[in-house]
Amino acid sequence: MEKVINLNMPSSSDGMSRIDGRLKVTGAAxxxxxxxVEGLTYGVLVGSTxxxxxxxxxxxxxxEHAPGVLAVVTHLNAPKVPxxxxxxxxxxxxxxxxxxxxxxxxxxxxxPIALVIADTYERALYGASLVKAQYNKEPHQTSLQESIGxxxxxxxxxxxxxxxxxxxKLAPFKVEQEYIVSTNTHNPMELHAIIARWDADDKLTVWDxxxxxxxxxxxxxxxxxxxxxxxxxxxxxVGGAFGSxxxxxxxxxxxxxxxxxVKRPVKLVLSRADMFTSVGYRPYTWQKIAIxxxxxxxxxxITHEAYGQTSAYENFTEGTVRVSLNTYACPNVNTKYNLVSxxxxxxxxxxxxxxxxxxxxxxxxxxxxxxxxxLDPIELRLRNYAEVxxxxxxxYSSKFLNEAYQMGADHIGWKERKQEPGAVKxxxxxxxxxxxxxxxxxxxxxxxxxxxxxTDGRLIxxxxxxxxxxxxxxxxxxxxxxxxxIPADKITFENGESDLPDAPMQGGxxxxxxxxxxxxxACAELKQKFQKxxxxxxxxxxxxxxxxxxxxxxxxxxxxxxxxxxxRKNYSMNSxxxxxxxxLVNAATGVVKIDKVASVADxxxxxxxxxxxxxxxxxxxxxxGMALMEESIIDHRYGRYINNNFADYHVPVxxxxxxxxxxxxxxxxxxxxxxxxxxxxEIALIGMAAAVANAVYNASGKRVRELPITPDKVMA
Amino acid sequence: xxxxxxFHGPDIEPDVEDSSRxxxxxxxxxxxxxxxxxxxxxxxAEMRVDDKVASVFExxxxKMEVNGKQQNLSVEPRSTLxxxxxxxxxxxxxxxxxxHGQCGACTVHVDGKRINSCLTLGIMMNGKKITTIEGLAKxxxxxxxxxxxxxxDGFQCGYCTPGQIMSAVACIREGHAGxxxxxxxxxxxxxxxxxxxxxxxxxxxxxxxGGQTV
Numbered sequence: 001m002e003k004v005i006n007l008n009m010p011s012s013s014d015g016m017s018r019i020d021g022r023l024k025v026t027g028a029a030x031x032x033x034x035x036x037v038e039g040l041t042y043g044v045l046v047g048s049t050x051x052x053x054x055x056x057x058x059x060x061x062x063x064e065h066a067p068g069v070l071a072v073v074t075h076l077n078a079p080k081v082p083x084x085x086x087x088x089x090x091x092x093x094x095x096x097x098x099x100x101x102x103x104x105x106x107x108x109x110x111x112p113i114a115l116v117i118a119d120t121y122e123r124a125l126y127g128a129s130l131v132k133a134q135y136n137k138e139p140h141q142t143s144l145q146e147s148i149g150x151x152x153x154x155x156x157x158x159x160x161x162x163x164x165x166x167x168x169k170l171a172p173f174k175v176e177q178e179y180i181v182s183t184n185t186h187n188p189m190e191l192h193a194i195i196a197r198w199d200a201d202d203k204l205t206v207w208d209x210x211x212x213x214x215x216x217x218x219x220x221x222x223x224x225x226x227x228x229x230x231x232x233x234x235x236x237x238v239g240g241a242f243g244s245x246x247x248x249x250x251x252x253x254x255x256x257x258x259x260x261x262v263k264r265p266v267k268l269v270l271s272r273a274d275m276f277t278s279v280g281y282r283p284y285t286w287q288k289i290a291i292x293x294x295x296x297x298x299x300x301x302i303t304h305e306a307y308g309q310t311s312a313y314e315n316f317t318e319g320t321v322r323v324s325l326n327t328y329a330c331p332n333v334n335t336k337y338n339l340v341s342x343x344x345x346x347x348x349x350x351x352x353x354x355x356x357x358x359x360x361x362x363x364x365x366x367x368x369x370x371x372x373x374x375l376d377p378i379e380l381r382l383r384n385y386a387e388v389x390x391x392x393x394x395x396y397s398s399k400f401l402n403e404a405y406q407m408g409a410d411h412i413g414w415k416e417r418k419q420e421p422g423a424v425k426x427x428x429x430x431x432x433x434x435x436x437x438x439x440x441x442x443x444x445x446x447x448x449x450x451x452x453x454x455t456d457g458r459l460i461x462x463x464x465x466x467x468x469x470x471x472x473x474x475x476x477x478x479x480x481x482x483x484x485x486i487p488a489d490k491i492t493f494e495n496g497e498s499d500l501p502d503a504p505m506q507g508g509x510x511x512x513x514x515x516x517x518x519x520x521x522a523c524a525e526l527k528q529k530f531q532k533x534x535x536x537x538x539x540x541x542x543x544x545x546x547x548x549x550x551x552x553x554x555x556x557x558x559x560x561x562x563x564x565x566x567x568r569k570n571y572s573m574n575s576x577x578x579x580x581x582x583x584l585v586n587a588a589t590g591v592v593k594i595d596k597v598a599s600v601a602d603x604x605x606x607x608x609x610x611x612x613x614x615x616x617x618x619x620x621x622x623x624x625g626m627a628l629m630e631e632s633i634i635d636h637r638y639g640r641y642i643n644n645n646f647a648d649y650h651v652p653v654x655x656x657x658x659x660x661x662x663x664x665x666x667x668x669x670x671x672x673x674x675x676x677x678x679x680x681x682e683i684a685l686i687g688m689a690a691a692v693a694n695a696v697y698n699a700s701g702k703r704v705r706e707l708p709i710t711p712d713k714v715m716a
Numbered sequence: 717x718x719x720x721x722x723f724h725g726p727d728i729e730p731d732v733e734d735s736s737r738x739x740x741x742x743x744x745x746x747x748x749x750x751x752x753x754x755x756x757x758x759x760x761a762e763m764r765v766d767d768k769v770a771s772v773f774e775x776x777x778x779k780m781e782v783n784g785k786q787q788n789l790s791v792e793p794r795s796t797l798x799x800x801x802x803x804x805x806x807x808x809x810x811x812x813x814x815x816h817g818q819c820g821a822c823t824v825h826v827d828g829k830r831i832n833s834c835l836t837l838g839i840m841m842n843g844k845k846i847t848t849i850e851g852l853a854k855x856x857x858x859x860x861x862x863x864x865x866x867x868x869d870g871f872q873c874g875y876c877t878p879g880q881i882m883s884a885v886a887c888i889r890e891g892h893a894g895x896x897x898x899x900x901x902x903x904x905x906x907x908x909x910x911x912x913x914x915x916x917x918x919x920x921x922x923x924x925x926g927g928q929t930v
Contacts, residue, residue, distance in 0.1 A: 012868040012915040021866035024874030025858065025881060027809015027849035034808035067774070121803060122794050189813045189821055189875040189909045239811070239875025240909050272814040469873030469910050614869045614912060621911030646818035646907060653904040657913040659896075 005609045007664040008407065015610030016488055018474045020237075020467075029237045032209045033193035033269050040195070041070055042121040043258050043268040044128040045251060047110035047277065051639030052140035052312075052343045055104040055113060055133050062130040063116055068123030070262045072131060073115040075101045078257055083223030095314050098346070100250035101257065106135065107312045108343050109142075109640040110277035115254045117262050140343040142639040144284050144309045151307045151338035154315045160325060162391070163332030167301025171292025175368045179289065179361040180706040181689075182631040183309075184282035185275065185649060186350050188468075190239020192279050196255040197265035202226040207234045208252060211245040211466050212505030217498040219248035220256065236496040238468040242622070243349040244279045245468070246507050251278055276632055276644040280348025283309045285320060287361040297375050297383045301332040306358065310339045311346040318354025323362045326391040326572075327439055328384040343639055349507065351622055352686040355440055360626075360707065363436035363690030368703065374419065377435055377694065378405050389572030397571035398669035398678070401437070404578050404600040408435065411598035411661045412580035421701035429584040429593070432699025438686025442573040442604070442669070442678035443510040444564045447518040448501035451480070451526045452557040457545045459484060459491045461522070465503035465515050466496050470681060471611030475512050476519045478608050479675060483523035485541030501559055509575065509679025512607055514562075517673040522560035529556055567671040576602040577683035579620060579691040585700040590714030592696055594624055598661040599688070604678035605668035612680060616662035619684020625652045626685070627692035629708050780841045782807065783851025791838045798822045798833040801848060809849035809878045813907070820906030823879035823886075824848045830886035832905075849878035852885070860928040861885050864919035872910035880906045884920045885930045893924045 005014045023029040048055075060072040078101035086092050100112055114131045118124035141147050153159070168174050195207040204226065210216040213233040221228040238245065255268040270278055285308040292301040304324040310316045321335035350356075370377040385402060388395050408414075417433035418424055424431040450462040461480055467473050473493035481488040494500065503515050530542045533551055548556060567573075582596040599620045606612045629650035635642045643649045668676025689707055696714065697703045704713045778789040782805060791800055798815075801807040801824070810833055813821030817835035824833045825847040852859040861884050864870070871877040883906045887893050892902035899920050900913070908916065923930060 012870075012918045017866045018869065020874070021869075021871075022858070022862075024871055024877050025849075025862040025865050026853060027807070027878045029874050030808065031811075031875060033812075034802070036806060120792075121799055122792055126794075187909060188873065189811070189819065189907065190873065191812060238873060240873040242909070269812065272816065272818075469871075471872065610869050611872075614872055614910075614915060617914055618872055618911035621913065645816055646814050647816070651907060651909060652911070652913070653907060654900040654913045654916065655904040657900070657911070659914050659917075 007606055007609060007666045009411065009661050009663055010609050010613050012613065015608060016474065016478060017610060018471050019477050019493060020473055031190050031193070031237045031239050032195065032207045032235060033267060035195055035207045037195055037197055037265045039264045041117050041119055041262055041264045041266050042124040043115050043117045043255055043266045044124040045112045045254065045268070045274060046114040046116065046128045046131045048106045048113050048133070049109070050106055050135045050137045051109040051142065053106050053138040054136045055106065056136050057134045058114070059132040060114065063127040066123065066127045066130055068118040068120055069116060069127040070119065071117045071258065072127070073101060073117070073258050073261055074113060075104055079260055081223055081253060081257060082225040098250050098313055100254050108277065108345050109638065112250060112254060115258045117258050117266055140639045142342050142344055142634045143636045144286060144307060144340050144342065147340050147342060148286060148307050151340045153337065154317045154339045158337045159334070161334040164301065165334045166303050167332030168290045168292030168303055171300045172295055173369065173372050174290065174292045175365050175372065176290040177365055177368065177705055179287045179364060181282070181285045181357045181360055182707050183284040184350060184626055184630045185632045186242040186244035186279070186281065187275055187649065187651060188240030188242060188244060191270045191272065191275060192245065192249070192251065193267070193269040194252050194255045195265055195267045196259040198259050203230040204256065205232040206256065209238055209241065209245050210235045211238065211241050211468055211507055213464050213466060213496060213498040214502055215505055216248055223253060224256065231498065233498040234496065235466050238466050241468045242351040243353065243507065246349055246505060249279050272646065273644040276641045277345050280346060281632060282350035282357065283316065283347035285309070285357045287320065289324070289361045289365045291365050291369055293369055293373065297373050297380050299328055299330040299384045302330050303334050304361070305336040307338045307340050309342050309344060309347065311344055312341050314346040315339055316347045318349060320354035320358040323355055323358035326389055327362060327437070328381070329386040329390050330384065351619065352438065352440065352682040355438065355682065356626065356686045356689065359436065359438050359687045360689045363687055364693050364705065367434070367690065367694040367697065376419070378409060378414070381405070381437065392572055394570065394572040397567065397573040397671040398604060398667065399574070399576060400602045400665040400667050401576040401578065403665050404576060404602045407663045407665070408578050408580040408598045408600040411663060412582060412596060414580065417698065421698055425587065428587050430587055430699040431582065431584055432695045432697070433580070433582050434691045434693065434695025434698055435578060435580045436687035436690030436694060438577040438683045439574050440509060440679060440682040440686060442575045442672055443508055443513060444517060444673050445504040445510055445514040446561060446563040447503045447514045448559060448561040449515065449518040449522040450501050450557060450559040451522040452555050453526060453544050453548065454555050455545060455548045457490050459486060460494065461491065461519055462494045462500045463503045463515055463518065464495065464498055464500040465511060466506045468506055470511070470615050471608055472506065472511050472515065474611050475516060475608040479516050479519045480523050483520055484527060509681040512677050513673050513679060516607065516675055516677060517564060518560060518562035520674045521562040522558055525558045525560050526556065529558060564673060571671050573669070573672050573678070575678040575680065575683045577687055579623065579688045581691045581695045583692065583695040583699050585696055585714060590711035592628055592709060592714065594656065594658055594692070596658060598663060599684065600663040600665065601680055601683060602665040603680040603683065604672065605676035606664050606666045607675055607677050612664065613662045615680050616684045617660045619681065620660050620688055621652050621657055623685045623688020624657065624692060626707060627689040627709055631708050776839055778838050778842060780843065781845045783848060793837065793839050795838045796834050797824070797836040797838050797841055800838040801833060807848050807850055811875055811878055813876065820883060821876050821879040823882040823906065825882060825886065828889070830883050849882060852881065859885070860923050860926065861919065861930060864922045868915045868919040868922065869912065870916040870919040871908070871912050876906060876908045880908060880916055884916065887920060888924050888930045893920055896921065
């Protein structure tokens with residue numbers, strides 16, 4: 001008899017353990033840099049020391065002569081990447097991905113200018129230290145604040161309006177404030193890494209850290225103009241990514257080019273410093289938000305503008321201001337979204353991408369408004385609770401956020417909260433409570449799964465999807481176990497290789513919905529196939545082994561593509577979260593301690609309780625990092641990151657984190673997919689930074705509008 | 717226009733005017749002893765003879781016991797224990813997360829004590845007993861800490877996990893697992909970016925309270 005799991009605060013031991021747990025605790029799980037490949041060589045990148053300009057000459061002789069060095073690849077000698085070359089039949093695009101080693105232009109500090117390849121890592125690293133470049137240095141700009149006047153809308157006019165523009169101005173109660181989210185760097189624990197091996201002139205195998213092996217396969221095939229099926233991409237274990245492996249980066253191209261040059265496989269592992277410049281980040285964003293409300297707390301208008309930084313060569317956009325369009329019922333909303341082009345690498349989606357940035361502003365401003373109105377912050381939100389999507393007017397496929405508010409408030413002990421800031425002080429620490437909400441679209445993409453039943457009773461599921469840590473395989477096995485009526489330990493899940501059936505990127509909290517649906521549908525089809533064989537459609541769970549034996553079959557398999565229907569046309573589909581935090585703020589030093597956390601997810605049916613809990617806990621901790629410590633700092637005089645390591649770029653450590661209550665509404669969404677499961681990864685983080693900021697205000701009376709909330713800002 | 721020296725990460729070399737292998741040849745005692753003339757030396761450099769000589773020179777013998785197995789190796793003095801484990805012994809369970817002793821992913825036991833293998837040169841390990849994550853289980857039987865990490869889901873992506881487990885075992889052995897608070901403090905050298913900290917603490921508490929020998 002299985003233990004009934006109370007999802008209204010599961011413990012860390014509840015639910016089925018991860019299917020790959022044993023591999024992970026024994027060190028047997030192999031990540032991209034850990035494959036034994038014959039004839040392997042090692043590549044180390046050399047970064048530019050200027051921030052804008054051109055390389056005028058390079059001295060690579062010393063490096064080339066260093067022991068063990070096989071090649072020094074630079075723009076002067078690199079074989080041309082076909083996909084980088086302009087297509088004469090099309091107008092040259094103004095912007096596009098960085099073309100590594102294609103020309104002598106430098107557009108950000110640390111931009112790779114050479115790849116040194118040697119027979120050992122140590123020799124490559126030493127060789128890299130010998131590469132010298134001369135530059136023609138041009139003025140650079142890395143500060144968004146100083147360049148905000150040069151902001152531009154990335155597409156169209158960047159404007160959105162419903163109802164009356166700037167209606168907040170006419171309201172009796174209003175808040176108008178500026179908020180800043182600093183640059184955050186994903187910094188997964190696994191350094192981005194690739195092993196590239198040319199198997200023939202037009203055939204390539206890579207072991208690569210990627211959130212989507214199919215996407216990487218397509219990118220590489222396009223760049224090197226080789227057939228897609230000649231590119232094999234393997235990414236069976238990914239040591240975290242949080243968005244940093246959602247696209248193909250220059251270092252991946254560099255390794256592939258390098259392998260071509262030395263005619264041997266090349267392993268390239270980024271350094272932790274490279275991780276700040278080479279694989280994206282959450283962009284520094286300045287926002288201004290204004291909210292108007294009636295005396296009884298009804299929102300009358302929201303005006304929200306944002307300026308996010310991007311690189312000089314690409315426009316990176318995210319849904320920063322979208323939170324103001326569709327989180328709360330408000331008749332008048334206008335937003336404006338701008339980019340500022342700087343001499344930095346291109347940002348990329350980082351967990352809860354733009355929504356996390358936007359929610360910091362919106363949820364902080366609402367909190368500020370609640371104090372003006374002398375209204376409980378939860379009550380303010382309930383008075384503006386959207387029953388239908390305020391942007392599209394469509395009904396929600398499911399929304400139980402009100403229940404989530406109640407659950408979270410009960411668990412944190414919200415009734416202990418004093419409306420007056422600074423009212424509670426214990427042993428030199430102010431005590432305060434805060435809350436902040438998050439929402440993120442709930443998606444379902446097409447995915448294909450192959451399901452094979454073997455005569456020993458094993459069911460094998462195969463699909464290309466990556467598993468960067470959420471426990472995708474575990475969730476897929478649980479879906480299949482339920483559908484097939486067999487124990488989970490009879491099911492294996494194979495993934496992360498590009499020759500497996502098609503699956504989308506692991507991103508945007510969509511995997512359980514997309515791939516889970518395909519697992520569900522494949523199992524349904526496989527079961528039907530069995531039922532057809534025995535000519536009895538009524539047998540709910542046939543004895544699969546018996547049927548195979550009776551029909552003298554070695555196995556029975558199906559490959560099923562699952563797309564879903566047009567549910568999305570009729571419903572607005574979203575996941576929701578609310579985070580509650582109790583903080584202690586030291587009255588003498590301004591140090592903020594997280595004392596208690598209750599994070600509640602309305603993410604539909606919970607497929608895998610143990611891994612879902614970890615997902616929510618992990619997202620909450622990511623949000624705490626964003627709130628209190630994470631900031632990638634550039635010295636704008638030089639345009640260079642000055643804290644590009646784990647000693648200076650602070651992320652939460654064990655001592656920063658208390659026990660965290662992860663709570664689930666756990667009510668299935670009737671429309672999104674057969675499981676009723678919505679996404680969880682993003683909402684686990686979105687809203688947390690505001691919850692912390694709001695708690696700091698409630699505790700100390702200090703409103704910090706620029707993240708991270710470091711002691712200097714609390715004491716200022 | 718200005719000249720700038722390029723650099724990579726921590727390995728910034730002083731700006732030696734000519735730090736090619738020729739310098740190495742001039743400085744090396746063996747070649748001083750055989751008193752090569754400059755012309756010969758130059759020729760040798762062109763032939764890349766220096767590489768071959770250097771590869772002999774630059775390696776030292778290293779004898780250490782890894783997971784109960786004696787290893788007789790020849791390593792460069794600059795090779796870290798971490799890189800030797802991963803690249804020469806194919807013990808990739810020990811992870812590289814920063815190479816600066818800042819993240820704990822590379823934690824192994826040396827004579828029973830936890831250390832950051834990325835901050836440890838291999839040649840310092842002569843005669844030492846190293847235990848890596850691969851050496852923690854007894855055959856198929858997992859170490860209680862490994863079991864507890866699985867049970868309490870003390871990880872998501874799994875990359876920091878070997879280091880966390882090696883640290884967790886040491887944390888109990890050191891007598892630093894007396895309370896949740898103490899565990900948090902003494903496990904703070906191991907970063908988990910997925911945020912499994914509460915689960916890690918629960919796993920350690922279970923092993924500690926279970927009283928099993930670690």
